[in-house]
Every structure is written in structure tokens, then in C-alpha cells.
Amino acid sequence: MTAKRLSAPTLLLLPAVLVLAAVVVVPLCLSFYSSFTPFRLTRPETFFTFIGLRNYRNILSDANFWWAFGRTVLLLTIALNLEMLLGLGLALLVEKASRGQRVLRTIMMFPMMFSPILVGFQFKFMFNDNIGLVNNALQSLGLTQEAIPWLIEGHLAFIAISIAEIWSSTSIFAILILAGLLAMPKEPVEAARVDGCTPWQTFRYVTWPFIMPFAYIAMTIRSLDVARAYDIVKIMTDGGPAGRTELLWTLVARTAYSDARMGVANAMAYFSILLSIVFTVYFFRKLAAARTQIGAEW
Template sequence: MDKVESLQAVSTGAKVGKKKKTWFSFSVLFILPSFILYTMFVIYPALNSVNLSFTSWDGVSPNIHYIGFDNFKEIVHSERVWNALKNTLIMSVALVVLENVIAILLAMLVDQVRWCKNLFRSIFYFPVLLSGIVMGFVWAIIFNYNFGVISQLLDRIGLGSLKIDWLGNPDYALIAIIITAVWKGAGYYMIIYLAGLQGIPQELHEAAAIDGANRWQQFRNITFPLLAGSMTVCVMLSMIGALKIFDQIAVMTDGGPGFATETLTYIVYKVGFGELRQGYGTAMSLVLFLLILIVSLIQIRVLRKREVHM
């Protein structure tokens, strides 16, 4: 009997192993087409960009000339690149702070509304649905010095002397881009914070209110700490989005006036396609990738620690 049972066990194991191999084969067949496409359009271009960053290729000529680390040396010594880096950092800090603060305020407002909650949620989320190009055109008209909504409103109320050339003045152009990006992005992060708020037990607020805590004390000691997970996600997404912002700049200022609104993402486009320096532009894109990677890792480390402490 023992021999018969052992033979049956071996036979059963062999059948199970055969089924696993069959399922594995089918899984590979299903994954293979997607993997081939992903390799062709993502992995290979990414690896080839490393190769092109060491060349002086213009993007058109079939001849590729290798120049070593000259592109990276030029990046380090370029005032234009350092100015773009400064603009990128200013915009990133401003967008992370403003988008998250406004998103939290909007989420708390919508969460407290009893009537037409879905309506207010849709209104605040609507700018997210707009194309970046369309939204850029709309705000370019709003900020226009001659016939923009802001200028016309100031003229009608007799304050025409306070008009500002938002997109033509280097001191205000970057601010206009930031306002536009915040208007478009805050609604997206509002949804994430709203989900976090709805996950906070109402009993905690009721107990705090019974103990005499006011609204600010409840927010500081209950709501804000329990939103740590949502804040980690939103800060990460807003920082990455700010580092690679492109649409608004392309439509509203084209990097100008001068280089006042040129960021690292936009300078990669201008150099690579406008000046036909694909090798140099690819090298800059690698630098931008490393910057985003480093900032993201630092953010994850800091924000995860904050979640643990809270």
C-alpha cells in the first residue's frame, strides 16, 4: 500500500508540475506582446539616449560623432542651464506648497458641505480635465496686457495704472505660470486629500470637541497627522509634475521674456528640437532624470519618516 500511495503522490505531483508549466507558458504568451512593445518604445529609447548623450548628433544627420563628456561639461558651465535650474527649483517649491495647501483647504471645504457636495467636487476638479495647451491659451488671454480680463477689469474700475504686463515682464512671468499651474493641479490633489479625510473616524473629532478643542486644534492634532499618507502621495506627485512642467510655458511664454521662464524640461526641448542639438539635449534630459530621481528618493525618505513619527 505504501508503494501504491507513493506512486500516486508522484503522479499527482507530476500533474501539478505540468499544470504549472502550462500556466507559465500561457502567461508568457500573454505578456510577450506587451513586453516587446514596451522594450521597443521605452527600454530601447532610454538606453539609446545614454549613448546619444555622448555625441554631437543634430537629430537629422545619419553620421554620429562621439565627443565624450563634452556635453556634460558644457551643461556644468552654462549660465542658461543654471538659470533654468533656478527657475525649476523656484517653480517646484511654489507648486508643491501652494497646490497642497489649496488642495487641503478645498478638500476640507467639500467635506464639510452638506448640499451639492458632488457639484462642488466637480467644479473644483474641472480644471484638471482641461488640456494643458488649451488651459495655457485661456490664461494667456486672461493675463494679456492689452485686452486681458484682468487689465479690462482694472480699466473699468479706474485702476488702469495698476495693470501689469504679466507675460512680458521678467519679474512676473514666472508668477503667472505658477498661478496657472496651481489652478490646474489643485483639484487633482483635492480628490486624494478628500479620500483621506473621509477615512478619518468622525468619533475622534467628536471626542476632541467634547474635550473643548476648537477647529484649529482638531486640525492640527487629528486631521493633519492622519493625512500623512495622502500628503506623501500628493507632495511626490506635485514635485514630479513641477519638475517636468512644459505645456503652460510652451503656450504662454515660450520660455521668455528672455530666459525668465525657461525650465530644465523646456530647455531640453528648445535645445534638442529648436537648435538641432539632440546630443546636448539628451545629455540634459539625463541630468533632469537624475535630478527627479534624487529629489524623489529624498522626499520618500523624509515623508515616510514623518508618517512613522505621526
């Protein structure tokens, strides 16, 4: 029997498949297996000791893990809602601009061009106790007499991180919602005005249902980003003070590299992926419902 020859497309795709398997599939399989072991970086032989679900049971009874989980959900909720509202406002303002709309769209994209690490350093400097721009501005305006310990007090540090996240990613919502506004037919809006609808009624019952799918797409993208937030938190507070800003992925990194408990860290990581899956499924369902509504009404 002659060996079956592979087709030309298969041969062309084979190198890419092998590279993806080497850098994605194999590490994922090894990390998933290690979550069922007591693997420590300082003791490589522990990688071959299978302990079942012990790591998962331990993290489910770990208060620090649940505090980090709760903070991540809180940050995700605050960031998504405020980014959506601010992005919607920016998109509406830019869409109404009669001149310089291209320039405004370009300026609106600037925050997306900065890496999260650079954003972290930028806001860490801005919220610095002594030389930070925020404290200097507040004191110059007479709103406060003393420097506010933004990155030292737990609640204030969380607010500072939230502001950095919102500043860096509001443009994602603005750009996608603006795309929806520019793609929207003008006839329904004009018909609503002729029928005597107020601007709020026109937006609520005509404009918003049309651009809602674009907002849900942005929410899906951002939910994945915020659920695995690491860079900005690492640079600004490193999870401090006293773990008050510790999020899921900063806790995973600390457990894996500072404590060398790679098996436990991988268990945390795979459990944390459930958070991303839940929000993704939720927003995809909302997106499908919004598209169905548009198809029925338009």
C-alpha cells in the same frame, strides 16, 4: 534535446513586452547613448562619435542651464506649497458641506480635465496686455490705470505661469486630501472636542497627522509633473522674454530641435531627471514616516 516551451502566461505577455521594449526601452537606451556623443540632427554621422562626458561637463558650466534649473526648482517650490494650502482649504470646505457634496467634488475636478496646452492658451488670453481679462478687470476696478505687461516682463510672466500651474493642479491635492478626510474615523475628533481642544488644536494634532500621507502622495505626483513642466510655459511665453521664464524642459526642447544639438539636449534631460528623483525620494521618505506615525498613534 527538446526546446523548452514557454508557458501560456509568458506567451500572452510577450507581445506587450515587445511593444514596451520597442517604444520605451530602445529609445531610452539610444537617447542615453547619444548624450555621450556630439549628435546633431543636421549631421546624422555624429551619432557614432563617442566623446565621453564632454556634454555633461559643458552643461555643468553653462549659465543658461543653471538659470533654467533654478527657475524650475523655484516654480516647483511655489506651486507645491500653494497647491497644497489651497487644496487643503478646498477639501476642508467640501468635507464640511452638508448638501451637494457630490456636485462640489465634480466641480472641483474640472481643472484636471483640461489639457495643459488648453490651459496655456486660456491663461495667455487672460493675461494679454490689451484684451486680457485680468487687465480689464484691474482697470475696471480702478486698481491700475495702465495695462500691466504680464507676459512681457520677466517676473510678471513667471507669476502668470505659476498661477496657471496652480489653477490647473490644485484639485489633485484637494481630491486626495478630501479622500483622507472622508476615510478618517470620527471618534478621535469627537474625543478631542470633549477634552476641550480648540478647532485649531483638533486640526493640528488629530486631523492633520491623519491626512498628511495623502498630502505627500499628491506632492509626489505633482513634483514629477512640475519638474518636467513644458506645455503651459511653451504656449504662454515660449521661455521668454529673453529667456526669463525658460525652464529645464523648454531649454531641452529648444536645444534639441531649434539648435539641433540632440546629444547636448539628452545630457540635459538625463541630468534633469535627477531633480525628479531627489524630490520623489524625499516625499516617499516623508510618506513612510507619516504612515509609521499614524500606525503608532492610531
